[in-house]
Structure formats: structure tokens, C-alpha cells
Amino acid sequence: xxQDEMKKAAGWAALEFVTPGSIVGVGTGSTVNHxxxxxxxxxxxxxxAVSSSEASTERLKALGIPVFDLNDISELNVYVDGADExxxxxxxxxxxxxxLTREKIVAAVADQFVCIxxxxxxxxxLGKFPLPVEVIPMAREYVARELSKLGGxxxxxxxxxxxxxxxxxxxxxxxxxxxxxxxxxxxxxVGVVTNGLxxxxxxxxxxxxxxxxxxxxxx
Numbered sequence: 001x002x003q004d005e006m007k008k009a010a011g012w013a014a015l016e017f018v019t020p021g022s023i024v025g026v027g028t029g030s031t032v033n034h035x036x037x038x039x040x041x042x043x044x045x046x047x048x049a050v051s052s053s054e055a056s057t058e059r060l061k062a063l064g065i066p067v068f069d070l071n072d073i074s075e076l077n078v079y080v081d082g083a084d085e086x087x088x089x090x091x092x093x094x095x096x097x098x099x100l101t102r103e104k105i106v107a108a109v110a111d112q113f114v115c116i117x118x119x120x121x122x123x124x125x126l127g128k129f130p131l132p133v134e135v136i137p138m139a140r141e142y143v144a145r146e147l148s149k150l151g152g153x154x155x156x157x158x159x160x161x162x163x164x165x166x167x168x169x170x171x172x173x174x175x176x177x178x179x180x181x182x183x184x185x186x187x188x189x190v191g192v193v194t195n196g197l198x199x200x201x202x203x204x205x206x207x208x209x210x211x212x213x214x215x216x217x218x219x
Contacts, residue, residue: 004030006118006209007082011035013207013214014080017114020045023068025106026060027081028053028099031116031209035080036060050076052106053099054163070106079110083117083203084129084196090115090203090218091179095132095196098162104194107201112219115203119210126179130155130170132196139191140167146189147171150182166193 001009011034018024018039026036026049036056039049040063048066050073051057057067070076081103083092092115094100107113131152135143144154152171160168176182179199186195205219 001211003118003120006211007031007116008034008209009214010116010118010207010209012038014038014114014116015042017078017080017112017205018042018046019077021047022077023047023073024049025076025079025110026051026056027079027103027106028056028097029082031082031118032056032080033059035116036063039063039065050106052081052102053097055097070109076106076110078112078114079107080114080116081107083115083121083198085123085126086115086117086121086203086206087123087126087179090206091126091197091199092202093126093129093131093196094198095134095168096129098132098134098157098160098168100132100196101134101162101164101194104198104201107198112205113201113203114205114207116207117209119208122208126176126197127174130172131174131176132157133169133171133186134162134164134166134193134195135169136191136193137167140169143189143191144169147186150185164193
């Protein structure tokens with residue numbers, strides 16, 4: 001089974017958590033694209049979706065799935081998204097696709113967060129994947145200096161503008177043993193919009209696509 005086939009298996013397995021007649025929170029990325037395709041197969045059974053990125057919105061609409069503004073709904077049963085890394089405590093690094101802020105907002109609203117990954121994304125300690133930090137453009141160099149004081153090596157992701165009009169710094173060289181603490185500390189830096197640690201609001205359920213099928217943790 002290829003990596004993409006494992007992603008597809010995890011994406012389709014997440015349909016189990018979709019409640020008929022509900023609005024579904026949808027993340028961003030290659031694994032989520034498989035989930036969006038799966039949603040298309042039951043689009044007549046759901047009211048629609050809330051999307052965390054312009055790219056996912058376009059894919060949902062192309063399949064005929066209505067997309068709602070998060071401000072227009074009061075509750076969200078489930079949010080389905082991938083991760084760049086996820087550890088044993090269900091804390092994640094996200095933001096490889098630069099959609100971390102909207103992803104974090106939708107995740108905060110949802111009653112349940114279902115993370116879908118292939119087996120290469122599970123780790124013992126977060127940090128091998130560079131930690132994305134979304135920053136206000138004028139604060140980029142100041143934030144980079146502050147991140148360096150935390151022991152990381154921030155690199156400006158050139159040519160990337162987030163859906164919110166901001167910049168991304170990717171922080172290399174971190175071994176993140178206390179993700180909750182680091183998430184809070186980085187978010188306190190003036191000029192940071194948010195960072196890609198999802199520890200305060202980690203996953204409730206993890207679906208891992210493996211060569212032997214989908215492994216479920218949590219829930």
C-alpha cells in the first residue's frame with residue numbers, strides 16, 4: 001500500500017464520525033482531500049461543511065457541498081483534519097499547508113476533533129517537522145529573534161502568504177517535550193497570530209492509515 005493509499009484509507013474511515021444532517025468541519029491537506037472526496041459520496045446526507053482554507057472550500061464546492069461561514073453556525077459536531085506530526089498524547093504539529101490559524105479556530109469550535117494521518121506522521125517527540133508560526137508581516141523579524149531565544153532556528157517561508165494575509169516562520173531544531181507549555185509561550189509573543197502546536201486542543205480520535213488497514217486511537 002502506497003502512502004497515498006494509506007491517506008485515502010484514513011480519510012474514508014472518518015466518515016464514521018459524520019452525523020447525518022450535520023455541518024462538518026473540514027481541514028486542509030492531502031489526506032483531508034481524500035476525506036472531502038468521501039464526503040462527496042454522502043453529500044445528500046449532510047447540510048454542508050465549514051472549511052479551514054480557501055483550497056478546501058474550492059474542493060468542497062466543486063463536489064456540490066455547501067460551505068458555511070463559521071460565524072453563521074453555533075455548533076459543530078466534528079472537525080476532521082490531518083497533521084504533520086502527532087505524538088502519543090494526541091498533541092500535533094500542523095501548518096505545513098499554511099492554514100494553521102483557521103484550522104485552530106475550527107478545531108476550537110468542534111465538539112470532536114478527528115485526526116487522519118498515514119503512519120509516517122506518528123512520532124514519540126514532536127519537532128522533527130519544523131513548527132510553523134503565523135506572524136503579522138511587520139513583526140516577522142522581531143518574532144524570529146524571540147523564537148531563536150527559545151532554542152529554535154526560524155526560517156521565513158518565502159513566497160507564502162496565508163489566507164489571512166500573513167507570513168509563516170518555520171522553526172527548526174526543536175524537541176518539543178512539553179507542547180502545551182510551548183504553544184502558550186509562543187502565542188504570547190507580540191506579533192504572533194498563532195503557532196502550529198495543537199496541544200491545548202489536541203485530537204480526540206486518531207485514525208492512522210497503515211499497510212494493514214486503519215488503526216484507531218482514542219474516542
